[in-house]
Amino acid sequence: MAATVVAHLELDRPRCEGHGLCEEAAPDLMHLDDEGELVLDVTDISEQDLEAARTAVRVCPVAALKLA
Amino acid sequence: MTAMHPLPSPRVGAPGRIVIVGHGIAGLTAGDTLRREGFSGELTVIGQEPHDPYSRPALSKAMLGDLSTPSPGVVTEVEAQYLAAPSADATVHAGRSAVGLDPEARTVLLDDGGVLAYDGLVIASGARARCFTDSPDEYTLRGLDDARALRQRLADRPAVTVIGGGPLGMEVASAAREAGCEVTLVHRGQPMRRHVGDVLAGLCTSAARDRGLHLVDASVTRVRRDAPAGGLDIELSTGGTLRAEVVVSAIGDDPNDEWLADSGLLTDGRLLIDDWGVVAPGVVAAGDVAWRRSGPGIQRRALWTDAIEQAKVAAAALLHGRSASPVSYAPYFWTEQFGLNLRICGEVPAEVTPTVVDGDLAESRAVLQWEGPTQGGAAAAVNFRIPIPKLRRLARPAPAAA
Numbered sequence A: 001m002a003a004t005v006v007a008h009l010e011l012d013r014p015r016c017e018g019h020g021l022c023e024e025a026a027p028d029l030m031h032l033d034d035e036g037e038l039v040l041d042v043t044d045i046s047e048q049d050l051e052a053a054r055t056a057v058r059v060c061p062v063a064a065l066k067l068a
Numbered sequence B: 001m002t003a004m005h006p007l008p009s010p011r012v013g014a015p016g017r018i019v020i021v022g023h024g025i026a027g028l029t030a031g032d033t034l035r036r037e038g039f040s041g042e043l044t045v046i047g048q049e050p051h052d053p054y055s056r057p058a059l060s061k062a063m064l065g066d067l068s069t070p071s072p073g074v075v076t077e078v079e080a081q082y083l084a085a086p087s088a089d090a091t092v093h094a095g096r097s098a099v100g101l102d103p104e105a106r107t108v109l110l111d112d113g114g115v116l117a118y119d120g121l122v123i124a125s126g127a128r129a130r131c132f133t134d135s136p137d138e139y140t141l142r143g144l145d146d147a148r149a150l151r152q153r154l155a156d157r158p159a160v161t162v163i164g165g166g167p168l169g170m171e172v173a174s175a176a177r178e179a180g181c182e183v184t185l186v187h188r189g190q191p192m193r194r195h196v197g198d199v200l201a202g203l204c205t206s207a208a209r210d211r212g213l214h215l216v217d218a219s220v221t222r223v224r225r226d227a228p229a230g231g232l233d234i235e236l237s238t239g240g241t242l243r244a245e246v247v248v249s250a251i252g253d254d255p256n257d258e259w260l261a262d263s264g265l266l267t268d269g270r271l272l273i274d275d276w277g278v279v280a281p282g283v284v285a286a287g288d289v290a291w292r293r294s295g296p297g298i299q300r301r302a303l304w305t306d307a308i309e310q311a312k313v314a315a316a317a318l319l320h321g322r323s324a325s326p327v328s329y330a331p332y333f334w335t336e337q338f339g340l341n342l343r344i345c346g347e348v349p350a351e352v353t354p355t356v357v358d359g360d361l362a363e364s365r366a367v368l369q370w371e372g373p374t375q376g377g378a379a380a381a382v383n384f385r386i387p388i389p390k391l392r393r394l395a396r397p398a399p400a401a402a
């Protein structure tokens, strides 16, 4: 059974500056591609991924990620 | 060195109470990490500033950008920089300060007379800006209120004199120029050199001059209020005096450690952490407030990623003691000024000329690499979009075959 989704991860792409600190915090959820653009690999966040997602949101210095 | 007694691990015993002093990025990251590591006890965060958490680096960048008064309903740059709320299930006392600490009794004293008992304490009270005077014409930039006040003043397009040519001074000077102010920057030697080395500092300085920044090569010995006329007199090491309408001082910061003065935890007036962020049994620290041993000396690296990495390690050590991993990360730093966007991994050796890996420095768009002595080198992206993990790899080139 798929894990219950407790939140959605959103990226405000124009704000993102590609610092990649979020990737370091949550490498299973997102990565920077070869052009330095952030790719969200997981946007439906389960309870299990919630703390990692929160940490990724936290470390972004331009507040480009949001959990809703 | 004091032995570290870890708190009872949440898996084996009573969860206990953890108090975090400071709700900047270090305090918030520590809170997140504690929960992530399974801490299920009481978490209390004390934060002097009454505001919700926000991004401090943005204060001197995006937040000083567009100075027009926002239309109602439009999300302002200031609002857009708010960060996520403190960690789940934390009690947050915003607008409260810690004024004392008794590490024997394990209590924190608050400014309203309250006493908080803890089993574990995270000290993350950050730092504050230095200044010369208490004049309303002298500004510093450390918190959200400072940024709001400076924005408002810049909107009148005064002539601005910035004191200090580090990243903060240069970012403010850049924003003030962008806003249409006459801007003079006073700094002894080449601005930015200490932070980014000769080559990049040269690039920053010429970009600044091209955009109309007046540079004065001197150090400031004193700033005097000129009461009747308003404004300030800046006395220079070179003998002259500069008259200024508005001064922005960007001359460094002092750690917020006064509340620890009687705690017995300061060493020669400094809050020293080890590689786990440990200060004393049950007490860890992280971020701008903390000094760390580095080779023969000690240093305080007051930067965003340092605060984050130190906070992660410190929170884990509070729960698991020194069986947790010690701090280990490559420095990362960025700045935006005078049309230049710099990202730097590693520590740039000031006098070494970098190799241009991609792009062209003459066009201010390049990827640079420095061969470092022992701990690897450094790499920088100048107006160049590159995945930061790739930049990190460039900063740590594979060791040459013996």
Ligand SMILES: Cc1cc2nc3c(=O)[nH]c(=O)nc-3n(C[C@H](O)[C@H](O)[C@H](O)COP(=O)(O)OP(=O)(O)OC[C@H]3O[C@@H](n4cnc5c(N)ncnc54)[C@H](O)[C@@H]3O)c2cc1C
Residues within 6 Å of the ligand: B021, B022, B023, B024, B025, B026, B027, B046, B047, B048, B049, B056, B057, B058, B059, B060, B096, B097, B098, B099, B124, B125, B126, B127, B141, B142, B143, B168, B256, B259, B286, B287, B288, B289, B301, B302, B303, B304, B305, B307, B332, B333, B334, B335
């Ligand atoms: C304008 C500006 C721009 C910057 N730009 C960059 C950049 O581009 N890149 C970069 O890497 N770094 C940058 N930095 C540095 C970076 O922002 C800091 O290193 C980082 O924010 C430090 O986090 P901290 O949590 O340790 O401290 P702080 O963010 O200072 O947080 C400490 C908190 O503790 C509170 N506090 C203080 N004393 C007490 C007390 N006694 N009781 C309770 N609460 C207390 C304070 O009010 C504050 O909210 C910049 C800093 C400034 C000021």
Ligand code: SF4
Residues within 6 Å of the ligand: A015, A016, A017, A018, A019, A020, A021, A022, A023, A038, A059, A060, A061, A062, A063, A064, A065
């Ligand atoms: S940390 Fe923020 S700016 Fe950096 S890549 Fe992630 S979302 Fe983008």
